[in-house]
Amino acid sequence: MPSMLHTLLPLSSTPKPPANSPVYDGPFAVHSTRPKSLHTVAAVSKTTSETRINNKAEDDYHATLKALNSKGRFPRKSLGQHYMLNSEVNDQLVAAADVQEGDLVVEIGPGTGSLTNVLVNSGATVLAIEKDPYMAALVTERFSSLDCVKVLQEDFTKCHIRSHLSTVLQSGMNSSGVKTKYAKVVSNLPFNISTEVIKQLLPMGDIFSEVVLLLQEEAAVRMVDSSLRSSEYRPINIFINFYSDPEYKFKVPRTNFFPQPKVDAAVVSFRLKQPVDYPPVSSAKSFFSMVNCAFNGKRKMLRKTLQHICSSFEIEEALASAGLPSTSRPEELALNDFVRLHNSIVKP
Numbered sequence: 474m475p476s477m478l479h480t481l482l483p484l485s486s487t488p489k490p491p492a493n494s495p496v497y498d499g500p501f502a503v504h505s506t507r508p509k510s511l512h513t514v515a516a517v518s519k520t521t522s523e524t525r526i527n528n529k530a531e532d533d534y535h536a537t538l539k540a541l542n543s544k545g546r547f548p549r550k551s552l553g554q555h556y557m558l559n560s561e562v563n564d565q566l567v568a569a570a571d572v573q574e575g576d577l578v579v580e581i582g583p584g585t586g587s588l589t590n591v592l593v594n595s596g597a598t599v600l601a602i603e604k605d606p607y608m609a610a611l612v613t614e615r616f617s618s619l620d621c622v623k624v625l626q627e628d629f630t631k632c633h634i635r636s637h638l639s640t641v642l643q644s645g646m647n648s649s650g651v652k653t654k655y656a657k658v659v660s661n662l663p664f665n666i667s668t669e670v671i672k673q674l675l676p677m678g679d680i681f682s683e684v685v686l687l688l689q690e691e692a693a694v695r696m697v698d699s700s701l702r703s704s705e706y707r708p709i710n711i712f713i714n715f716y717s718d719p720e721y722k723f724k725v726p727r728t729n730f731f732p733q734p735k736v737d738a739a740v741v742s743f744r745l746k747q748p749v750d751y752p753p754v755s756s757a758k759s760f761f762s763m764v765n766c767a768f769n770g771k772r773k774m775l776r777k778t779l780q781h782i783c784s785s786f787e788i789e790e791a792l793a794s795a796g797l798p799s800t801s802r803p804e805e806l807a808l809n810d811f812v813r814l815h816n817s818i819v820k821p
């Protein structure tokens with residue numbers, strides 16, 4: 474190991490790869506890909522087409538440590554820094570988004586660039602947005618010779634993704650050949666910003682076709698499963714189904730990350746609906762404000778929880794004209810029921 478690594482992570486405190494890991498037990502095969510040797514981050518060089526990375530880089534445990542040490546960094550909990558050690562998982566993430574030559578892909582939190590590398594090798598043009606200035610510098614250096622990767626050092630939850638995308642489409646970066654009208658998002662992002670990111674991205678069906686995210690497993694299950702009357706049924710399920718068709722792809726055990734998080738992860742794809750396909754409501758804002766009100770008392774009847782929108786008599790009338798019992802509770806209503814109820818209360 475390089476002396477730099479010893480300086481920053483003394484042997485006694487150097488984290489060890491977890492026993493028998495990383496193990497990816499996705500839907501396909503179970504692999505044991507224990508770290509093999511010490512690799513540098515990515516050997517980046519120009520190919521004949523000048524857009525690809527020559528040799529498939531090894532983004533394993535040692536490479537990740539070495540990359541972090543090159544910037545004098547330890548993983549930061551506050552930034553949700555759990556780096557992916559298993560390139561098979563990155564391959565499957567990219568496959569889940571069906572990334573093709575000419576796709577424009579937004580990656581949130583590229584970290585050391587292991588997923589970025591797989592995206593580039595699939596022929597994508599990548600706009601990577603990284604909050605940590607050290608990791609942004611690292612990933613910028615790693616892909617500095619490629620026109621098809623642009624790294625922005627920004628907090629994704631605060632950035633104006635629309636204007637960044639249009640800048641990319643108008644810039645020289647597009648000479649690397651973005652062929653589609655819609656971009657995709659593929660990301661292993663910090664668990665603590667995932668709900669915010671989902672709320673930010675799903676209503677953008679006019680610019681994104683697909684959002685594929687590595688999420689905390691429990692959250693992934695909750696977001697995809699919108700079974701009525703379950704204790705997990707929430708306004709976020711209505712929101713997700715309003716704007717997208719979600720699909721649980723596969724589980725990723727915690728042993729695949731460095732450092733290991735306390736929970737497992739899972740990949741979810743959200744196929745975004747185009748605005749013309751959204752359920753017909755006069756205003757999405759008033760629709761979601763009604764849904765949120767309805768869930769204020771999850772076990773209470775809607776004629777009670779919606780009382781500050783209109784009188785309980787009017788609510789009962791609206792329920793009847795939406796074909797719903799007057800005793801309905803929010804957990805009993807699917808997306809379409811809420812749409813009919815909203816349209817009965819707020820006449821278009």
Ligand SMILES: C[S@@+](CC[C@H](N)C(=O)[O-])C[C@H]1O[C@@H](n2cnc3c(N)ncnc32)[C@H](O)[C@@H]1O
Binds near residue numbers: 663
């Ligand atoms: C879970 S790590 C994943 C890193 C890398 N994608 C991988 O697979 O190894 C999350 C990354 O997101 C970055 N990050 C944290 N908060 C962010 C934010 N608000 N906006 C953009 N990047 C963020 C972290 O610095 C870190 O690099």
